[in-house]
Amino acid sequence: MERREPPRTEEGLYVLHDLQRVDWDAWRGAAERDREAAIEEGIAYLEDHAAVEKGDTAVFSVLGHKADLLILHLRETLEELDRAEREFEGCALAAFTDRTSSYLSITEASGYTEAAEDYFDPEAEADPGLQRYMDSRLHPELPDTEFVSFYPMSKRRDPEYNWYDLPFDERRELMASHGDIGRDYAGKVTQIISGSVGLDDHEWGVTLFSDDMTDIKQLLYEMRFDPSSSKYAEFGRFYTGRRFAPAQLEAFLVGESVSFDGAEGSEDEGTVDTELAEEFGRLGVTADAPEGAHGLVLRSDADVETVREDVEGLRGNFEHYDSHVLTEVREDRGKAVIVSLWATERAASTARGFLEELPGVEEVTAGAFADADVEPAETGEAENADDDIRGELADLDIYAGKPHGEDVYAMVLYSEADPDELAPAVEELSEGFDRYDTHVKTATYQAEGGGRSAIVSIWETADAADTAGGFLADLPGIVARAGEESGFGTMGMFYTVKPDYQEEFVEKFDTVGGLLDGMDGHHDTDLMVNVADENDMFIASQWRSKEDAMAFFRSDAFRDTVQWGRDVLADRPRHVFLA
Template sequence: MERRKPPQTVEGWYVLHDLRRIDWDAWRAAPERERERALEEAVEYLQAHERLADAEEGASAVYSVIGHKADFMMVHLRPTTAHLDRAERAFEGTAFAEFTERATSYVSVTEMSGYVHEDIGDGVENIEDPGMRNYIANRLHPELPDAEHVCFYPMDKSRGPDANWYDLPFDERAELMSGHGDIGRDYAGKVSQIISGSVGFDDYEWGVTLFAEDAVDIKHLLYEMRFDPSSSRFAEFGPFYFGRKFDPTELPALLAGEPVGEGAAEHAGSHAGGHSHENEAADDREGADESASSAASAGGRPSVPDEPPHDVVNASELERELSRVAVDLTDHPEAGYGLVFSSTEDAETLVEDVQGLAGNFDHYDTHVLTTVRGDKGRSTVVSLWKNERAANTASGFLSGLEGVERGIGAELDAEEGVGGAGAGVEGTDEDDELRGELTDLDIYAGKPHGEDVYAMVVYSEADSETVDEAVSGLAERFDHYDTHVKTAVYDAAERGRVAVVSLWKTRDAAEKAGGFLADIPGVVARAGEESGFGTMGMFYTVKPEYRDEFVDRFETVGGLLAEMEGHLETDLMVNVDDENDMFIASQWTGKEDALSFFRSDAFRETVQWGREVLADRPRHVFLA
């Protein structure tokens, strides 16, 4: 039998999962002074390791464990096994350790394998692609996420007579791993993971640690993976440990049976990430007046203001506002109450605070949607909730956003709501009606490269060099998939932002790519999130001798656009790797406003002129 060559691996930090049980009988029988001393030493130990007092790099955190298997779990990542050895012994030296017994432990090391990059065995520093280098380095030296829930389990790949993973050819294993990874990428932003190898270190071959704010996201991810062949045929699992993150200072509360972690928001003054909560005393509440940034980071349940700061309007008025900023209520049938706040600030200024609020709101099952949209140099914040009481609570935080002038709210009936165009992936084969209208105007709106493609476009505030470095690694990985058409970075000729355009043959593939693109430095929005209607004139490939003339022509047309009804902004975007490859990103309040421009004499003359200077026909992808 042929011996398979194992894929190369590269390792990072060593990992110790240390799970402990409390000897409750001994704890209850101990004098108060002994318990206080034990807790003091334990908290000091946990805090010292979280701040890396014992090492120059690494990470540590502590979690309560739900169920009978353990009471709490300490996780340490360190550069050497000596660090882990010292951390383990240091805990045993605390007075608190006398009241615990080890339930189990697991030793491993973060790793990446040749399934990710064929040259990984030569060392991360020798991989030419800087984006791929960064990707691998982040996986080998990860942060412990500040998420509420954790799930840890060890696993093997099967070596049975009917399903032996190690007898499969490399290409087959790589394809299975790629498909398995596709499922995980669907949960980008919801579930993060640390994969560590443990061959020769412990009883299984890998340790898997998952982190999520919503516990159900972990369940859904693992359930979906069960049906993937990589798991259904070849995976064997050890015991699962599930718990919640808490701050070391909350250890006394944990042993006293009081709420810890994010669940302590209504009772305590600090949570797992160290942010301050509202004080229990009503007189100490800052209430609805506190700033949006502190609301976003607090993690506690916001108090309900006596009188919400928004004006109550009828449903039709609110629905008109939602339609104007392209929020389609039929996409959110569970929404029972809507809020719209207007701000003098632009969307890029508010996006971080709004995302922080949305992350906080997501802890509550009454939250449906919170987002910000650009609106002629201003911005509009939309927040949808299942009931009025929850919306009134959110209103207090939204009114504190920078530049907010007015807010309105109303009860909603999503089935009767007006339609709008949401942000996200739009495919060229789903715009038939609009294409027909453009065809009637003798405007070609065909499919780029003659293919059915889906475009995912994100904007970043980072400089083009930084973005290009991050995207180059992603593009190389994307090229492993036959559904990938093109991913490129474009720089705005006039404005300080960069666009990343990723084209795919299927909607699912484009959406998965969006999960990766969202991690690019400085990302502020997807195309289509900033206005009611956007059209992208893509692949304007200009003949080199006409390039300067094309740019001058755009400036002339841009001046005309600025005076048109419903026009928000238009950018000329230039491919950073090919100055003759451009697209025009144009944002409009609505479809009819954009079509009015397409019907104009100025556009018709520009199209006629373009036939002389372009190396190919202009092709359009509609993003909203």
């Protein structure tokens, strides 16, 4: 029989689920001084262990007969967990408890996804966003949520359903489907997955956290119908608990209500509602924020392009989650500003942990988000100009600027490099961009008849296009970005010509080009042709001012050209203006 190759794994923090049952008869019969000592030493133990520099500890009230208390420890070494166990047995509280169960494991990340394979490949290019994501799996912080659900599990090794006999690709497909269900609950349920092969009776421990226990129930219910669970999973006992603060140990022991209010917030968390939305507006960021959304604004003194690159890596992971609304980088007074919007406070708090690790972050504002009518400080004028142009061209059935309902953004750079050298470099970069869902296309174009080349990169978000510009600028022979020349630039995008009309289209451009040469305010115009697809073209045109360009677009010659184009173009043309 063929031996299956196991996926690679990496381990992080050791995890101990310590389940205790309170001897209520002994507690009720104890002297007052003994109860006071138990409370005092119990609180001290829990608070001291929750305050460790590396790792975490939390306490939960367990519902049902299986236990009364769950003390959950995360530590870097087994020696630390061993000491934590023995220290508890040495405090006065332990005189009134008995360990009813425990589970030992270690946080784990495995190589079932393509991204994880890159993480484990020493020759793969480092991805800061992926690195942070894997670090969050291996070195998690316990979330400040009310409910916890813990259960151990294993994969079946039955004659009919043996997980370990499946080919790797089949196991990976099953795990991907399983993960898709979990991502639907991002922002609602947080998980810690820990491996326990050789450490305890099952193969994994699963710890789920949420502020709504029904979210955990619904998540697990949906997963039961997934083949990775229905055919290949076996489960141990389930434990459900409510977190409470160590200081509320006495309330727990005397039968009063307990709760956990979360970590103490910093001053910057007080920004709420329209104040945060106004800050987004001043930075030129618009968003359709769902009810209950929470936002983040982080300021960094690091190089803006460095921050953009790191954020782009993070955003690739953020966009796996439905709770993610947007994450963008803006430049404000020479400094990088990261803005991030999430559907829930929990999701925003989790994202904050990643974003605060970005280089140079020195100031963070976080809070609830409500729409505010604020004109962006610097972008409003440009956007209004774009809207004006779109309106003037609407009668011509041509899009201008960002097409309505087709939110795409273009970045164009010009190069003097040899096209044979430039095109392979662009193709390689485009293949890298394809890892991101926001990427539409990136291609090399050359001016008809020779001359400079252009690289066009089209994205679904403005920030992604701008970030791509940082990478594109490193291509050989780059001399300028569209829009950097003096005057007013207009770039006619997406002139996809029917193959039978390609030569006729080029001839028509030559005719129009002759007309342009005689127009006031016209600097130059090039027909740029995709080196990989001669039917894909755009027109790069430079004018002294917007008014000069619009004079041409209002001319009868242009109207005639548009009418002629309806018969020869495979797609509706769109124009993007770069002021």
